[in-house]
Structures are given as structure tokens and as C-alpha cells.
Amino acid sequence: MSRTEVFLDTFFNAAVMRQYLPDIIDGFFVTCQIAILVVVSGLGLGLVLAIVRSFRISAINAPLIVFVDVLRSLPPLVLILILYFGLPNIGVLLSGYIVLWLVLTLVLAAFAEEIFWAGILSVNAGQWQAARSTGMGYLQTLIYVILPQAVRLTIAPLTNRTIAITKNTALGMVIGVGELLNQATTAQSFAGNATPMMMATVAYLILFVPVVYLGRWIETRFAWKHA
């Protein structure tokens, strides 16, 4: 075999592709599912935390800030291993799927909280004053006036962070979640061939490139019109 043939046989082997395609597709859907759940719950929780923080109640904000800083500091893998291998010792058994979802949700929520909070702070104080002076309450002002502006200001960092954390669904591999990377590595060792890994690579691109473009689209779509 020529070197080209060896290369193609190793990375793009048609027979291996056919054999393992169903597994890769299974993994792809598990990854999609966890990714969507993490994005929804992580961003949702992050927004709620930022709103809670905006009330500036120190008894609540002190632990909230500790929580956020700890989760931003730790590698998600550490948390995954602690929850998956540690909790059973105190009688709490969570499936790998739940652990992966929970950890990534909390980590995304921590980062998202910081980003939303920065966004809330960067909205001009005059916006608060204008809304409050028409008799709108604090929460009304936050929801209808401040957050729409804060979210727009934060779309770029939020998209980046969301993608970075959602890619960590691949960590599910170490705790036996049947996601894309897990399927691919299993297939790779059975087949003795790197083709499944290339399939996973393509699958990841199919999943995340649209998200990157979606983020960019949202950014332009919601940038308000300038004169």
C-alpha cells in the first residue's frame, strides 16, 4: 500500500465507517441531548442567579459569589469525578448522564451568571432612573428595560463560553456516558482503526459550527440599529 492508501485506510476506512455509523449516530444524539439540556438549564440558572445577585442582599450574595468563583476555578472533570465516584460512598447514586448534565449546568451557570451580571452593571444608570420614574417597579425595570440591553451586550462572551462548556460533554466518556466521544473511542479500539474518531470529529463540527454561526447571527440581529 502506498502511504496515501495507508493514510486513507487508517482515517477514512469505508468498511469501518459503515460498521460503526449506527454507534456514532447514537453518540451524536446523546451528545446533542446533553448539550441542549446543559445550555438551557445552565443559561437559565445563570440568568436567575444574576437577577438574584442584582437585589444586592449580602446574606445571599456572599455564598452566591463563593459558589460562582469555586465553579469557575475547578476543572469540570474534577467535579465530575467527585460526584460520580465520591457520592456513592455516602449512599447517593447518580447516573453518569445526570452527573455530566449537573456538573456542566452548574459550571455554565457560574460563568453565565458573571457574564449576565457584568451586562446588568454595564447598562447606563439613566435607564434605571427613567424606568423607575415612570412608576415601574424594580423587577419590571430589570425585566423589560435592563435585561434586554444586558443580554445584547453579552451575546458574544456568552456564546463563546456556552460553546466552550458544552464541548465538555466529551468528559462523559470517563464516567461511561454513551455520548459521541465514548462511542468513537470504543469503536476505535474494537476496529483498531482511527476512522471512528474522524467520524466523531465530523459529527462535532456538524453540531458546533452551526452554534458558532447562530451566535454570530444573534449578535448582528440584536445589535440595535445605529443611525
Add this chain to the structure above:
Amino acid sequence: MQDDAALLSISGLRLSYGATEVLKGLDLEARRGEMTFIIGPSGSGKSSLLRCCNRLEEPSAGRILIAGEDITKPGANLNRIRRRIGMVFQSFNLYPHMTAAGNVRLALQKVLKKSRSEADAIAMAQLDRVGLSGHAHQYPAQLSGGQQQRVAIARALALEPAIMLFDEPTSALDPELVGEVLKVMRALKDDGMTMVVVSHEMRFARSAADQVVFIAEGRIVETGPPEQIFENPQVQRTRDFVAQAEH
């Protein structure tokens, strides 16, 4: 001292930021249907005074009555009080993510709980009143400064306030845009609106104000009709300021 016609009545008003006292005991009345003009050097506390009147600033002492209601008493319902007090800001503070009509509509829907169509009708009428019905669907960034300020005035008017507070409404405007805002304010006065205006537009004050209040260093130095303040001030400090400001 309490005048039956006084819509706004301020007594003994003090305001401190930390150790710095910016308002040092002010007494002031604004009569129904009149335009009260507040002038004074920058940093004298003019804007702070105005912002106490809808409690965007928390006075440290004193009482403010609006239409007989004490807005400074503990437990006063601020959101309900603020509906009756329109405020216009130097920097307009329009909501950039909403159209002109959206800006006017928001409080109508969220505070007065009007239906979308009802709020829309009011918004269009108020925008028409400030001469901007043709710009209802434009965003603030698409409007000139003068147009933005007129939308801000329409936003405040839509709630049918008993009194309108203007905090340097023309200071952020290019000179050629000042006139259109002053014209709207004069029309409001002609409609009988009670107004308290903080501004450096001395010529406008001369021709439109019923009462001019000169404030310096957190105290009222002199109060009187514009003829007195501008032509024949009774206090040296006022005389100096007016002479300076005329240039």
C-alpha cells in the same frame, strides 16, 4: 405659608452624600399651572433638588408634598407616586431597544396595565403632541437629540402626570436642536401643565417662567418673578450670577 394653589411644596429639604451636604434646608413652592425655573451654578444642587421630588434621591430631612400628598413619609408608595410625576432627563434615557412608540407604551402597559391597543393609541397621541407621530416606529439611535428628548417628554406625558420635572432638558443638545424642545415645553405650559425646570436657558426662563429660583451652594438665594431675578435682583450673589450667565 402653605398656599392652596401650591402643587409642589418643599420644606426644610436636606440631602447629604456621605459627609457632604448638598442641599442645606430648602423651602420652595411651585404653583399649579406655573413654570418654576431653577437656576444656579453647576454643583449648586439644582438637579439633586429635582431628583428628590420623585425620590430618585433620598432626602436626609424635610418634607415634600405633591398635590397635598406627603411623598417623603415613611412607607409612601413610590411607584404609585412616581406615576403622577413626569421626569425628563438631560441625557434623554430612552430605551434603545424600543421604538419611539415602544418607549411611550411601556409604562402604560406595565404600570397602568392598559391593553396594547389602548397604550398604542395613547402613545400615538402623545407623540403627535410633541410633533413626532411620523417617527413612532423609529429607534432612538435613528432620531436626532431634539427628537429623542421630545419622545422622552411624550413618554412622561403619557402617564398624565400632575407635574413635570425637567432636569437640564436641553444641555445635551446641539444649539440648533434646543428650540424644538423649548417649543414643546412652552406648549405644555400653555396647556396648563405645572412644571419645574432646571436649566441654563436664561432667555427661555425670562419669557416663559412664572417663578425663578436661584440656588447656590445648596441654599435658595433668591426667589421671584423673572423680571425681578433678571432685571432687578435683590441679592448680590444673584446679581453676580445673572451677570455672568448673560454672557
